Amino acid sequence: MALFASQTSASMVRSGISDFWQRLRRSPIGLVGFFMLLVVVVLAVFAPWLAPYDPYAPVRARIDTIYAPPSWEHPMGTDDGGKDVLSSFIYGARVSLIVGFAASLISIFIGGLIGLVAGYYGGWVGNTLMRFTDTFLVIPDLPLIIVMVALLGPSLWNIILAIGILGWTGAARLVRSQVISIKERQFVTRARAIGASNPHIIFRHILPLALPLILANSTLVISLAILNESTLAFLGLGDPTTISWGSMLHFAFGRGAISAGAWWALVMPGLGIVWVVLGWTLFGYMLEELVNPRLRTHHLMPERKRAE
Amino acid sequence: MERRDYLIRKISWALFTIVFVATLNFFMFRILPGDPARALVRDPRLSKEVQDAIRARFGLDKPLLINTEGNPFDSQFFLYFAALARGDLGTSYNFNRPVADLLRERLVNTVILVLVGQFLAIALGLFLGLLASWRRGTVLDFGTLIFGLFTWSLPTFWLGIILLIVGSSRLGLPVGGMQTAGGRFTGTAYVLDVMRHMALPTFTFTIIMLGEYMLIMRSSLLEVLNEDYILTAKAKGLTDGQILRQHALRNAMLPVVTLVALNLGFTVAGAVQVETVFSWPGLGSAIYEAVTRRDYPMLQGAFLMIAICVVLANLAVELTYAYLDPRIKTA
Numbered sequence: 001m002a003l004f005a006s007q008t009s010a011s012m013v014r015s016g017i018s019d020f021w022q023r024l025r026r027s028p029i030g031l032v033g034f035f036m037l038l039v040v041v042v043l044a045v046f047a048p049w050l051a052p053y054d055p056y057a058p059v060r061a062r063i064d065t066i067y068a069p070p071s072w073e074h075p076m077g078t079d080d081g082g083k084d085v086l087s088s089f090i091y092g093a094r095v096s097l098i099v100g101f102a103a104s105l106i107s108i109f110i111g112g113l114i115g116l117v118a119g120y121y122g123g124w125v126g127n128t129l130m131r132f133t134d135t136f137l138v139i140p141d142l143p144l145i146i147v148m149v150a151l152l153g154p155s156l157w158n159i160i161l162a163i164g165i166l167g168w169t170g171a172a173r174l175v176r177s178q179v180i181s182i183k184e185r186q187f188v189t190r191a192r193a194i195g196a197s198n199p200h201i202i203f204r205h206i207l208p209l210a211l212p213l214i215l216a217n218s219t220l221v222i223s224l225a226i227l228n229e230s231t232l233a234f235l236g237l238g239d240p241t242t243i244s245w246g247s248m249l250h251f252a253f254g255r256g257a258i259s260a261g262a263w264w265a266l267v268m269p270g271l272g273i274v275w276v277v278l279g280w281t282l283f284g285y286m287l288e289e290l291v292n293p294r295l296r297t298h299h300l301m302p303e304r305k306r307a308e
Numbered sequence: 309m310e311r312r313d314y315l316i317r318k319i320s321w322a323l324f325t326i327v328f329v330a331t332l333n334f335f336m337f338r339i340l341p342g343d344p345a346r347a348l349v350r351d352p353r354l355s356k357e358v359q360d361a362i363r364a365r366f367g368l369d370k371p372l373l374i375n376t377e378g379n380p381f382d383s384q385f386f387l388y389f390a391a392l393a394r395g396d397l398g399t400s401y402n403f404n405r406p407v408a409d410l411l412r413e414r415l416v417n418t419v420i421l422v423l424v425g426q427f428l429a430i431a432l433g434l435f436l437g438l439l440a441s442w443r444r445g446t447v448l449d450f451g452t453l454i455f456g457l458f459t460w461s462l463p464t465f466w467l468g469i470i471l472l473i474v475g476s477s478r479l480g481l482p483v484g485g486m487q488t489a490g491g492r493f494t495g496t497a498y499v500l501d502v503m504r505h506m507a508l509p510t511f512t513f514t515i516i517m518l519g520e521y522m523l524i525m526r527s528s529l530l531e532v533l534n535e536d537y538i539l540t541a542k543a544k545g546l547t548d549g550q551i552l553r554q555h556a557l558r559n560a561m562l563p564v565v566t567l568v569a570l571n572l573g574f575t576v577a578g579a580v581q582v583e584t585v586f587s588w589p590g591l592g593s594a595i596y597e598a599v600t601r602r603d604y605p606m607l608q609g610a611f612l613m614i615a616i617c618v619v620l621a622n623l624a625v626e627l628t629y630a631y632l633d634p635r636i637k638t639a
Binding site for chain 2: 135137138139140141142143144146147148150151223227230231234235236237246249253258263266267270273274277278281282285
């Protein structure tokens, strides 16, 4: 990473991307994660074409259509209302991805902003912000999210807001420590010497260097957001107008799937959650190695086989 | 001298956090919409006297922050803190009993579950992490890595459901609750009954927390084992076991202690889910039931109690850390 004034952020981003593709091809863990995520994205985007039935359409339930085991008409069986589980499963991918992305965007934006300001300005501003962050770090997040959604009402937007607002602490600390180390570098002193204003330095110089770390950390934030959303939905605080994997589990669990022996209604949505979170985690594992050279442990492994 | 300053600073910080949480609690429940008491008050079918009576009963007729007429401390805010100091958390809408009594009964149940689960997770996790780092680069190492990543991605409640299905249908373990309904066991029989009911929830809890401890033990041991003084120890002729016990383990334990503190929020989230799935009567399921029944005093009280427990547990871990690491003198 050259520090000369002639190197623009754009060219750094471009070389970063090609670097990323190179590493991805060489990392089996990252590839597996990337593939898993791709499957989920395809499911979510092409849901209306992939799903055999429309899970939002009303169904007339009969005794034999409730909790029917997997068959040719219903490869994953039916749920407590006689609806096809496979279709609900495919549409459920949408909510997981939407909430995951939206909530983490909010978290990263707030956390990044706080981290940037705290790290760059330092002094009592930085200290106060960090004290504030530390206080929120101690408060357990799931109960707080539950309380907030219970009070605001269970709409998709409120859920995104609650999860997003309470997820900023990790990003803030990370960004702040990164900014502190960046701002001591020479090019910042030089920029100040030629009279660059503080916001200019922050956004045109420090932010592009801090961005890779923010991105690597974002996969963790997204995984947590998806897990939180499905937990909320399972506890009954999900948006009642949308189908998500968590809400599928909520209804299956609450409406006697266990007693009916309808394992398909319980196992499949859960597997979906595990799939998408695991995919993000593996992908993030590789991203972290990419961004933080100290984590690269390949050279520590004995030269036995190239399997990782 | 400096260590005592550290202790004082940590304790006062914990107190401040508790006050902060209580204040947050107060404002959330007053300002965010949804409290049925306030909704009741606006019901047009009620006569004015009844509305005023309800307002007075829930203390809603007093000003929010500071009373500008009469006693400045006669406001909802200060009355709330005065009640907290007395240990009065309000009355549950659902049970019509004091919230504090209900929660006190449940606190013990949660603590038992969490402590046993955490202990098992730490013990097993450390052991497996130790094995993995010692046999670095082999299938065992890779296997534990994958296992750790996988369990981290599992939603706790889903693992609970799966184990519930398998455990109750194949192993005949109870489906939920803390005791067999109508059992009336005493003494050893009672303890055994509770343990039978505790098996599945604890197992779920342990598996969920296991992965992280395993990974952290493995990576911190790997780092320590690469240090020069380990090589020196080997050159001196110490056996592997001796090296582990006298040098490597002690230094690798510090990140584990940090992890326990960081994990407290995660532990609470896990407890809420496990208790809900297995109907274990603890603080976690108290939150769930309060939400389902819109029992706001209960919800408020349970949240506050959980937050205070976490702050205190965090403080305990920080003090332990100071005791373990002689380098700690300042924050």
